[in-house]
Amino acid sequence: MHLLMIGAAGMVGRKILDKIAAEPAVLGQPVERFTLVDVVAPTAPASLAATAACEAADLSDAGVAERLIAGRPDLIIHLAAVVSGEAEADFDKGYRVNLAGTQALLEAIRQEGLKAPYQPRVVYASSIAVYGAPFEETIAEDFALYPLTSYGTQKAIGELLLADYSRKGFLQGIGIRLPTICIRPGTPNKAASGFFSNILREPLVGQEAVLPVDESVRHWFASPRSAVGFFIHAATMDLAPVGPRINLTMPGLSATVGEEIEALRRVAGDKAVRLIRHEPDATIQRIVAGWATNFEARRARELGFTAETDFDAIIRAHIEDELGGKVAA
Template identity: 70%
Template sequence: MKVLVIGAAGMVGRKLLEQVAASPDVLGGDIDALTLVDVIEPTAPEALASVASCKAIDLSTDGAAASLIAGRPDLIFHLAAVVSGEAEADFEKGYRVNLDGGRALLEAIRQEGQSAPYRPRLVFASSVAVLGAPFPEKIGDEFFATPLTSYGTQKAIMELLLADYARRGFLDGIGIRLPTICVRPGKPNAAASGFFSNIIREPLSGKEAVLPVDDSVRHWFVSPRSAVGFFTHAATLDLSKVGPRCNLIMPGLSATVAEQIAALETVAGSKAVSLIRREPDPVIEGIVGSWARDFDPKRALELGFTAEDDFEEIIRIHIDDELDGKIGA
């Protein structure tokens, strides 16, 4: 099996590769060739080095997508994106990367199939940002996509294209509408949702974190571990059970900022909580205020996707996976 991972240097891409390295059969077969791509050259885990080819490529540049698809990968993970805050701040970059690059990938697949039969599986990283207010108390699978951010709009357009290219038989597609991934390891990024991780990750390491929104803000979360599980499950799922509505809301956990902080105090104590500094940011508040807060992901659950049950579990996963079980604070 040939596998292509676009966005392999990002957090989800790296963790996906770690999971594949640890469990070689997780994608449903032996990997003969693994192509890893990002705007900076990714690194393959040692266990995959013998089959991996790592490339620094911007998918939105002319010919980039066609060059990747020329090798006819059987399974493609499209994880690359300009994140929410950056897509809102840089309109042109957001559309170039999140839409133009993705459209080029779909077209490259279609055109490759014109010379000889070719129908790969494409697993696309979408977002619950495709949905926009006003929201019901719980959002079900039938709720329509009316995004209120540029990022959400770009993801929603890609979802429609993915479904249409799948309907036409050019590929087998499935879109994963990710909750906010928390706790994200590493340094803060440009995502408007970044503070949700910052107020947990930084205090756990004994560092101060800024909270730009009110404690009452409610959001939809999943751990990096479960997010990777979504993609590996989607890679092997019987898509006949999914049907034409191939973009799925993923399971997650609905929690307020206050509940996040309470879970942090339970796990790490009051000293960690004291490192959170409240500093309201109207721009961030405006973006986050347009996002969904709670879901009923019935279809995904029926298809076998799973996530955490409480926020303490999410914090403990971060401590185990990123801090070797130790709390710096």
């Protein structure tokens, strides 16, 4: 198998590669060739390095998609994106990367298939930002897509393109609407949702964190462990039961910021909670207010996708995976 991963230097991409390195048969068959691409050159896990070509490239640049697809990868995991806050702040960049880059990829696949039969599986990272207010208490499978951010709009258009190119038989697509991934390791990024991770990640290592919204704010979450599971399952599952509605809202956990904080208190104590400083940010508050807070996710669960059911589990997964099982004293 030849795996092309676009956005391979990001957190989810790195963790998927780590999973493949630890379990070489996790995709159902060994990956004999990796093409790993991001705007900064990715680094393959040591055990995969001999079979991995790593390069820095922008999918939206002329000719990049065609060159990557010329190698006819069997599986394409498309993770590359300008995240929500940055896409809102830089309109041109968001549409260039999130929309034009995706369209260039799909069209390159179609053109390659015109030369000789070619129908790769494409797993597309979408987002719950494709939904917009006003919301029902729980978002059902048939809730209409009316995004209220540029990022959500770009992802919704990408979903439609993926579905149409799949319908026409150019590729085998499946779209993964990710919950907010929490707790994200590393340093804060420009995502408007970043504070959901920051208020847990930093206190767990004894550092202060800023909370820009009220504790009553409710949101939809899954851990990085679950995110990896989503992509692995999407890459290996039988797509026949999915039918034509190939963009799926992933399962997750609906919780308030206050419930996050109480889970932190149970796992790491009052000292960690005292490191959270409330500094309201009107821009973040406005963006988050336009996001849904709870999802049915029935179809994804029926198709075998799974996620955590309580926030304690999300925090403990981070401690195990990123902190060696220990929190700051």
